[in-house]
Amino acid sequence: MEEKTIITAIEEKYKNLGENPETYLKGLLQAKPINYWDYVEVDTLLSLQKPRTDFKDEEVFIMYHQVTELLLKLMIHEIKQIVYNEALTEEFLLVKISRLNRYTRMMINSFDVMSGGMDYDDYNTFRATLAPASGFQSAQFRLVELYCTRIENLINEEGKKRIPSQPSIEEYFEHIYWKDAGLNRKTGEKTLTLRQFEERYLDRFISLAKKVKGKTLEELFLKIENPSEDLKLILREFDRLYNVEWPMVHLNTAKHYLDKKGENQAATGGSEWKKYLHPQFQQRKFFPSLWTETEIDHWGERK
Numbered sequence: 469m470e471e472k473t474i475i476t477a478i479e480e481k482y483k484n485l486g487e488n489p490e491t492y493l494k495g496l497l498q499a500k501p502i503n504y505w506d507y508v509e510v511d512t513l514l515s516l517q518k519p520r521t522d523f524k525d526e527e528v529f530i531m532y533h534q535v536t537e538l539l540l541k542l543m544i545h546e547i548k549q550i551v552y553n554e555a556l557t558e559e560f561l562l563v564k565i566s567r568l569n570r571y572t573r574m575m576i577n578s579f580d581v582m583s584g585g586m587d588y589d590d591y592n593t594f595r596a597t598l599a600p601a602s603g604f605q606s607a608q609f610r611l612v613e614l615y616c617t618r619i620e621n622l623i624n625e626e627g628k629k630r631i632p633s634q635p636s637i638e639e640y641f642e643h644i645y646w647k648d649a650g651l652n653r654k655t656g657e658k659t660l661t662l663r664q665f666e667e668r669y670l671d672r673f674i675s676l677a678k679k680v681k682g683k684t685l686e687e688l689f690l691k692i693e694n695p696s697e698d699l700k701l702i703l704r705e706f707d708r709l710y711n712v713e714w715p716m717v718h719l720n721t722a723k724h725y726l727d728k729k730g731e732n733q734a735a736t737g738g739s740e741w742k743k744y745l746h747p748q749f750q751q752r753k754f755f756p757s758l759w760t761e762t763e764i765d766h767w768g769e770r771k
Contacts, residue, residue, distance in 0.1 A: 523594040525586040532581045533603065540608035543571050547615045551683050558692065558699055565702045572709040576717050583721040591725055600661040603718075604649055607669045612710070614676050617686040617754040619644070624751040637677050641670065645752060649744040686755050703755050711752045712768050719745040 479489040505511060516534065519526040546564050550556065613622055619640045623631060627643035630653075641647075650662025658666075689695065689703060722745060743749050747768030753759065759767075 519594075520597045521594040523587075523590045525590050526594045528581065528585050529591070529594075532578070532585075535578065536575060537606065537608060539571050539575050540606070540612060543568055543612055544608060544615065546571075547612065547685060550685055550688065551615055551680055556688060558696060561689075562699060562702060565699075565706055569702065569706050569709060572706065572714060576709065576713050579717045579721055583717075583724050586725075588725065595725075600659065600664070602661050604646070604661060605665045607665075607672075610646070610669070610673060611676065613752065613754075614673060615680060615684060617684055618681075619677050621686070621753055621756060622646075624648075624749065637674055637681075640677075641674060645750050646744075648749075689755065690757065700758055704758050707754045707758065711750070711754065712747045715745055715747050715750060716768070 475493075478493065482489040482492050517527050517530045519530060546567050550561065550564050553560065619637065622644050623640065624645045626648075627645060631643045632639060635643075647662065650659035650665075651657070689699070692699070751767060753764070753767065756764065
């Protein structure tokens, strides 16, 4: 009886689509059973590590960054379900933000793979082959920012001094905090890292910022009447994890490899990494309304 019910449901499904159910049932009869390695694309996944040198730890470096990009994709997958939800509820938000916090903690905790998982001298040798590539060029990191908050929250205090009144989206991007990693504001000269990044992604970023205007995670939260303390707390946690803890663990790892012996080495992308990576310079906050003036003034400071 159960088998007939399933077949009937399948027939109804394809009839509702205007299709002949028998065609699809015949196809199912001939289809090969799915297996784990094909479903997860294991062979393809394991073929994506292509080191530029013979140093064994370069593969560690590549794989860790690939894992990070997958975690960022998981985050964007969750955020899109919030931003494009026409019937958003607080219960749904709590579930999704909990997932975002989980993924962010995974990125933070996994950074030990970088800080303690590579030979110091080997890393400082093979990294020379990576210029001008830089983690700065992670487009997904920027997409998370644009989905989460209004673009004006991605302008630091120095940028706010330069920005015109009633700026356009394009003008906001001229003064966005991350641009300072590769732009000399006095001469207008850009690093190759920044030029490549903007050529590939800037139009996409501008388009997304326009598309989600009024619908970012921050703006959706602000529309909720009488949000619960649980929601406020979990959003504060996300803000702190992503915009303070994550950049700090990144900064400390950079110090371990680039400044451990006092060399003060340059980043592969040419940025002033000690300054640029610090949350006190970035001043990125997704939900500024959830923080006091004192907390904002001391953003990123260690107690």
